[in-house]
Amino acid sequence: MSTEPRPAGEDGPVPLLDRDELAGDVLVAAVRLLGCTVEADTPEGTVAVRLVEVEAYRGADDPASHSFRGRTARNGVMFGPAGHLYVYFVYGMHFCANISCLGDGEAGAVLLRAGEVESDLAVAHARRPTARRSADLARGPARLASLLGLGREHNGVDVTDPGSPVRLLAAPPIDPALVRSGPRVGVAAAHDLPWRFWVAGSAAVSQYRPGRNAPVGRL
Numbered sequence: 001m002s003t004e005p006r007p008a009g010e011d012g013p014v015p016l017l018d019r020d021e022l023a024g025d026v027l028v029a030a031v032r033l034l035g036c037t038v039e040a041d042t043p044e045g046t047v048a049v050r051l052v053e054v055e056a057y058r059g060a061d062d063p064a065s066h067s068f069r070g071r072t073a074r075n076g077v078m079f080g081p082a083g084h085l086y087v088y089f090v091y092g093m094h095f096c097a098n099i100s101c102l103g104d105g106e107a108g109a110v111l112l113r114a115g116e117v118e119s120d121l122a123v124a125h126a127r128r129p130t131a132r133r134s135a136d137l138a139r140g141p142a143r144l145a146s147l148l149g150l151g152r153e154h155n156g157v158d159v160t161d162p163g164s165p166v167r168l169l170a171a172p173p174i175d176p177a178l179v180r181s182g183p184r185v186g187v188a189a190a191h192d193l194p195w196r197f198w199v200a201g202s203a204a205v206s207q208y209r210p211g212r213n214a215p216v217g218r219l
Contacts, residue, residue: 017170019160022082022101026056026108029082029101030197031179033110037118037169038159040148045123047148049115049138050171053198053205055184057098059107062193080104083160083168087150094142097150099159099168113141113185113196116204135203174199182208 017036022029039048059078077086077100086098086109102108115138117124124137128147131137138144145151148166159168178201181194185208198205 015170016160016162017083017168019081019083021170022099022160023103024101026058026101026110027195029099029108030054030056030110030195032173033099033112033168034179034197034199035171035174037171038112038115038148038166039119039169040150040166042123042127042149044126046119047124047127048117048119048169049144049147050118051112051115052202053114053196055111055113056101056195056197057109057111059102075107077156078107078109080106080108083158085150085154085157085159085166087145087152087155089152090142095145095151096141097145097148097154111141112144114139114198114202114204114206115144116202117147133203137204139204140206 017032021032033051033054035050035052037048037050039046057078074088075086077084078098080100080102081104082101084100086100087095088098090096096111098109098111100109117134117137121134124134124147125131127149128137128143131143136143138147150166154166157166158164159166161167178199179197180200181197183191183194184196185206
C-alpha cells in the first residue's frame with residue numbers, strides 16, 4: 001500500500017488501499033472495504049467516512065447489477081480496472097457511489113451504503129444540516145454520496161490515486177466476528193442473495209425494510 005501526507009490538521013501518513021485488494025471477487029472486496037475510509041475534498045473542507053455497510057454487485061451472473069446486460073456508456077466503469085468510482089443518478093434526485101472491483105474487463109462493483117463520519121463533525125453537519133444525529137449523516141447510499149459531494153463529475157475517479165479528489169484509505173480488516181451479511185436493499189432481482197455486508201453494532205447502518213426479509217447471519 002502507498003502512503004502520502006495527511007491533509008492539513010491531521011498527523012501521520014495516509015495508507016491508501018492497494019488496487020490489488022479490490023481486484024478479487026466482489027464479495028471478498030466488499031468485506032475488505034468495511035472499516036476503510038473514503039475521504040473527499042469538498043468546498044467546506046475534507047470529509048471522511050469510515051465504511052460500515054456495503055453491497056456487492058457482479059456482472060453477467062447478477063441480474064440486480066447494472067452490468068447484467070453488458071457494457072454501456074453508463075456502466076462502463078464497472079468493467080474495470082478496480083479502484084474507480086462508479087457514480088450514478090437514481091430516482092431523478094440522488095447520486096449513489098460504488099467502487100469498481102475485479103480485473104480489467106470484468107464487471108463488478110461495491111455500493112457504498114453507509115459510513116461513520118471520522119472528519120470534523122461541524123463540517124459534516126454544515127454539508128447535511130437536515131441530519132438530526134451524527135449517525136444519520138452518511139446513513140444510506142444517497143446521504144453518503146451527498147455528504148462526500150459525489151456527483152457525475154466523480155464518475156471514473158481513481159480512489160487509489162493519492163492525487164485524486166476522492167481517496168480510499170486503508171484500515172486493518174474488520175474482525176470476522178463483527179461482519180454481518182444479509183439481502184441487498186431495494187432490488188427486485190436476486191433479492192435473496194446475502195450480498196449486503198455491515199459492521200455489527202454501528203448506529204450508521206441503514207435499516208432493512210423490504211417485506212421479504214431474509215435471515216440475517218454472519219459471513
